[in-house]
Amino acid sequence: MALEVGASTAGSFDGMHCELVDTLATKPDAVTWGHNYGIVVNERCKRFYDEGKRHLFAIFKMIVLELWRDHNQKGVLHH
Template sequence: MALEVGAGTAGSFDGMHCELVDTRADKPDAVIWGHSYGIVVNKKCERFYDEGKRQFFVTFEMIALDCWRDQDMSCFFVTDDDIWQRFHGSWEYDTTDKPPEQADTIEERAEKLGLTPNAL
């Protein structure tokens, strides 16, 4: 309606704001912020993004866009217990109401995530 009476447009119309979210969560806005503290893989266990490419606040939307656009809207964040213990309770990891899948081995973790164990 505003355009019809002469309003102009501004901005970028070729992108979107997006964030990785925990699809297991029952609460809304269960954003996964920790991507630069581990690795992110697709369903084939392939790393598709350089998690340390730039600062965290520059990359969180770009990795989500890549996941949405090129990874069938599904990816997995994998980190270790040292990182989890360091950041648990902080804003990076307290946005979901579901605990992470934990395992003693990488193969066991892959199985819990529904991934091919020897690929991860």
């Protein structure tokens, strides 16, 4: 609506902020930070990313984006 009346945009629109969450958690902040101690597999139990490829926070974002983009937004952490 604002764009329709002449408002400008700012920022980056080619990415997003996302986090791995535990879908079984009962707390509102169910962020999962343990993936650096195991492997993450998709819902077909296939490993799809090298968890040691980069530093923790870069890997965290890349795993989430990959799950969102190509794996039905579902993955499992195996320790």
